[in-house]
Amino acid sequence: MASSYELKATARDRVGKGAARALRREGLIPAVIYGDKKPALPISIPLKETSLALHKGGFLTHIATVEVDGAKHQVIAKDFQLHPVRDELLHVDFLRVGKGTTLTVDIPVHFINEETCPGIKKGGMLNVVRHTVEMNVPATAIPEALVFDLAKADIGDTLHISATTLPEGAHPTITDRDFTVATIAAPGGGVKDDEEEETEEAGEE
Incomplete structure (x- = not known):
């Protein structure tokens, strides 16, 4: 909290x-x-x-x-x-903040094990699509951050919201898809911005 x-x-x-x-x-x-x-x-x-x-x-x-x-x-x-x-x-x-109050807040995204990430060790780059995630959360249990583990992420991998464990009672405001939070981009492959990533996600639906 x-x-x-x-x-x-x-x-x-x-x-x-x-x-x-x-x-x-x-x-x-x-x-x-x-x-x-x-x-x-x-x-x-x-x-x-x-x-x-x-x-x-x-x-x-x-x-x-x-x-x-x-x-x-x-x-x-x-x-x-x-x-x-x-x-x-x-x-x-x-x-x-009363009993049972629910808030909509932007929760920061944190990444762990970057130093051992296979994709980054091969020269790939962590491309963060969302630095925060808008979530509905209990006012008395607002998480400090959403943590994503890069220990097994390789070049070309995509980390979706489902790749993290959501705190009890917390739910993303986006509910219609398993949206992208970050990718491991290939060396020299360029970095997609949030709008490009969202456009691709929408096209996949």
């Missing part, structure tokens, strides 16, 4: 650009918690701690605990805004 982080927040009753600027002068940024059939809760959160969580990676797949005036909320970041020039965090939207 994706690891979590914690933030301390304060409920805010002022909204708008002026209020947001005032928060930023205090090292805070505006955010909102919504969902789970409850009213939206505008909050302010610390810029430094939130930025650290963002830059650690997996910000949109990690469950967080946000403590608002003593009350703890289980949430997941669904969207955030950055300053167009300074790349500074400006605002975060958090979705409440």
Whole structure:
């Protein structure tokens, strides 16, 4: 399961650009918690701690605990805004995570045993068609990554989604085919991009 982080927040009753600027002068940024059939809760959160969580990676797949005036909320970041020039965090939207909540998230793809992969040892190249896979997953069991083993992959082999063990309760949003995640391309054979690979997959149906 994706690891979590914690933030301390304060409920805010002022909204708008002026209020947001005032928060930023205090090292805070505006955010909102919504969902789970409850009213939206505008909050302010610390810029430094939130930025650290963002830059650690997996910000949109990690469950967080946000403590608002003593009350703890289980949430997941669904969207955030950055300053167009300074790349500074400006605002975060958090979705409440209730019992039985299912989320649609992009799960990273990882590969193991590249150093012993027969195809790569022969000069082939790992051509990653999908760096992430969009999946429906339980909010309380979001996987860190989908792992594909290259220990037996040879030149010309294709790794489909079926080549990995999916976490319990997790399902790809693409359900009509065993789609390609990566291939072992021949030396000098060129690299197909995602669109070309998808076109070939569609033609195979």
